[in-house]
Amino acid sequence: QWMMLDWKTKRPDMLSDLDPFNFGRIVEDGFVFRQNFSIRSYEIGADRTASVETLMNHLQETALNHVKHVGLLGDGFGSTPEMCKKNLFWVVTKMQVLVDRYPTWGDMVQVDTWVAASGKNGMRRDWMIRDCKTGDILTRASSNWVMMNKVTRRLSKIPDEVRAEIVQYFVDTPPIVDDDNNIKLPKFDDKTANHVRNGLTPKWSDLDVNQHVNNVKYVGWILEASFFFLFNDLKWKSAPQTIVEKYELASMTLEYRRECMKDSVLQSLTSLLGNDQNALGDSHVDCQHLLRLEGGGGGEIVKGRTKWRPKNANRNKGIEDESG
């Protein structure tokens, strides 16, 4: 058993804590992979802070490098040698991200990641992103993964041979973000949603080496719809530029239901959660999201929920308040 008790008080020493070249390394008795990233100019938006997509890209990169560093990277994108033999690869089923503060260009962040069991046939992967200079926690994220067969595109149990490869790396700790279980959202469709966008099509560059749309790309679609809804339809307080400068995503939960391939055509639905339209302005706002195949038929791709807050609302405030 392995505890994370010492993390809360530890303040990383910038120089001794960095690995030269930022390739990452294993820490915490072999259970945690740690890698630093300096935030680049093209990873920030008009408001000069890193986007949540940038953060999620860093999560993906550390997850893959973790597998690589423990010597388990087969030919695939994070697949172990035994998974490759059996034509299996990892697909994400759920992703929860809590952002306390967004880093800006030139900031160095430290990403820690570790894995745990999730039910009988799943794996959980958690991350913590901290500011290298201050040690502040910037972001926490938790995700669930299952295996898919490359040929049949069906989900698979974890074969014993694969379990034997990975189980030794599993930690026995609760998720770093409380699991909010399955997202229970009011039913909504293209007639009742506050905002509907049709005709979304993946670009060639949205595909990853598993030949489907990478999970981070959905975030772009959902965020764009959120901005459009909150700021165009609702005209949230002010002119668009000001809005991008004033509000930010505080947290996001996404449930991935099925694969999206290159020739899929999607519909994106967005609605306010609750009847709190009067609250728009200085307080938090919750939205629900659905990406589904256009033309109905029930093809749900991603279900999600986002929370938005005025910028700087979170400054000088512990992240504990946010997770409640």
Added chain:
Amino acid sequence: QWMMLDWKTKRPDMLSDLDPFNFGRIVEDGFVFRQNFSIRSYEIGADRTASVETLMNHLQETALNHVKHVGLLGDGFGSTPEMCKKNLFWVVTKMQVLVDRYPTWGDMVQVDTWVAASGKNGMRRDWMIRDCKTGDILTRASSNWVMMNKVTRRLSKIPDEVRAEIVQYFVDTPPIVDDDNNIKLPKFDDKTANHVRNGLTPKWSDLDVNQHVNNVKYVGWILEASFFFLFNDLKWKSAPQTIVEKYELASMTLEYRRECMKDSVLQSLTSLLGNDQNALGDSHVDCQHLLRLEGGGGGEIVKGRTKWRPKNANRNKGIEDESG
């Protein structure tokens, strides 16, 4: 005067050549800024190689870090202190990129960049990207920049105070990519183009801190249109997946004509250059591109030309052949 003669034979020593933490540093008597990048999993596409947008992002990052390292970074996105005082920022007018080979996940590349005068009121910036392990040149790029006023959005001459800041860093060498002067392309419009895509709108995340669409984002639109045209309309030889695996962009020239703001709606035109439709298959293909404001009126945003080649055509072949 400063010569690049020693570059052709120099093979970088991986370890001594890297700077710890890859923040970059000034080399070559103060005229060249050099920074290393390790290619990350989210910077590669379905074919496992870095996209040209990734390479261009690295170009942008080194350009900005160059300005920062010589102590000339004012408040803006690459603006010097005198430029900030005068409300000026840099806009790119032309970008030429030659790619000999695309790096893949985990590769470390070394980007060198330097600046030169370009006419009376412009600046040229060149880049060379090399494989850190082999020393091979992967990419060469050359760009031209002028100054724009943040308030009036009009181009400006280089004020004497700004010239005094930057002229000491100008090198006196020819462009690393031969300037093909203004792109002379057959006139084409939405009636004569081989492929027309309407209704392109910038996303919030496409905007940079100068509140306009970042120049790299256009590349995504142009490449997507190219793929669509070459591989859907022309059904270039094979099934889509195979095509992405078989062909790649060899070079690209873009001329930026005017700014694109958040509320612009664009039309993307693509055509084959020449009547070489029979050549489709194993040989190179040239395309011309136009991004313009929808509804005509002559609002040209970007004019461009791309050259495509079968993958691996360039393996074991000097880049000199490509530039002819």
